Amino acid sequence: MHHIDVSIEKDVFDANNRLAHRNHHRLVDASVRAFDLLGAIGSGKTALIEQMVPKLRERGLVAGAIAGDVYGDDDFQRILATGAPAVNANTGKECHLDAHLVEHALDQIPLDAIDILFIENVGNMVCPTDFKLGAEKRIVVVSTTEGDDVANKHPMMFRESDIAVINKVDLAEYVGCDVGRLEADIHRYNPGMPVFKTNMKTGEGVDALLDAIVE
Numbered sequence: 001m002h003h004i005d006v007s008i009e010k011d012v013f014d015a016n017n018r019l020a021h022r023n024h025h026r027l028v029d030a031s032v033r034a035f036d037l038l039g040a041i042g043s044g045k046t047a048l049i050e051q052m053v054p055k056l057r058e059r060g061l062v063a064g065a066i067a068g069d070v071y072g073d074d075d076f077q078r079i080l081a082t083g084a085p086a087v088n089a090n091t092g093k094e095c096h097l098d099a100h101l102v103e104h105a106l107d108q109i110p111l112d113a114i115d116i117l118f119i120e121n122v123g124n125m126v127c128p129t130d131f132k133l134g135a136e137k138r139i140v141v142v143s144t145t146e147g148d149d150v151a152n153k154h155p156m157m158f159r160e161s162d163i164a165v166i167n168k169v170d171l172a173e174y175v176g177c178d179v180g181r182l183e184a185d186i187h188r189y190n191p192g193m194p195v196f197k198t199n200m201k202t203g204e205g206v207d208a209l210l211d212a213i214v215e
C-alpha cells in the first residue's frame with residue numbers, strides 16, 4: 001500500500017513542478033520578477049507587501065500581488081489599498097497555494113503593467129514547501145513572537161527558501177525572543193542565507209531587503 005501512496009504523491013509533485021515551470025517562463029517572458037512570501041500565520045507577510053509596494057513605487061517599480069488565503073479577502077483588500085494590482089486566491093481548504101491556482105491568478109493580473117509580483121502563500125510553515133509556484137526566489141517571513149526556536153522546528157522551510165526575514169523585532173524583548181539564536185538556527189539549516197531584521201510598524205529593515213531583491 002505504502003508504495004502506491006508514494007507514487008501518487010510523486011505524480012502530484014511532478015505535475016505541480018511542470019506547471020510551476022510554465023508559470024516561471026510566463027513571468028520571465030513578461031519581464032516580471034516574482035517572489036514567494038512564505039511563513040506562519042500572522043508572521044507579517046501582508047504587512048511586508050504593504051511596506052514594499054510604496055517603497056518600490058519610489059524606486060520607479062510597479063509591484064502587484066497574489067493574496068493566497070484559505071478563505072476571504074482580508075489580505076486582498078489590504079493589498080488593494082496600497083494601489084497595487086492584486087488577485088485574491090482562495091484555496092478553500094488547502095494549506096498551501098499550488099502552481100495551478102497561481103496560473104489562474106496570473107490570467108487575472110496585468111503582467112505588462114507590473115515589474116514585480118509578490119505571491120503571498122497561505123500562512124503555514126510546512127505545507128507550502130513542496131509546492132513550487134514559479135517564482136524566482138522564496139522569502140520566508142518569521143516573527144519574534146513565534147518563539148526563538150521556530151527555525152529549529154522547521155528545517156525544510158529554511159532549506160527550501162532563499163531569503164529570510166525576521167520580523168517584529170520591536171516585540172522581541174517583550175516575548176523574550178533571542179534574535180541571535182533564531183538567526184543562528186536559520187544559518188545552520190541554510191548557511192549563507194541573507195537574513196533581514198524588520199519592524200513592519202516603522203518600515204525598519206525593508207529598504208535593505210529591497211536592495212537585495214531588486215539589485
Ligand SMILES: Nc1nc2c(ncn2[C@@H]2O[C@H](COP(=O)(O)OP(=O)(O)OP(=O)(O)O)[C@@H](O)[C@H]2O)c(=O)[nH]1
Binds near residue numbers: 041075124169
Ligand atoms: N508590533 C508589530 N506588529 C506587526 C509587525 N508586523 C506585522 N505586525 C502585526 O501582526 C499582525 C499580522 O500581520 P500580517 O501582515 O497580517 O501577517 P500575515 O503573515 O500576512 O498573516 P496571514 O496572512 O494570516 O498568514 C497584524 O496585526 C500586523 O499589524 C511588526 O513588525 N511589529
Ligand SMILES: [Mg+2]
Binds near residue numbers: 046075
Ligand atoms: Mg497575510
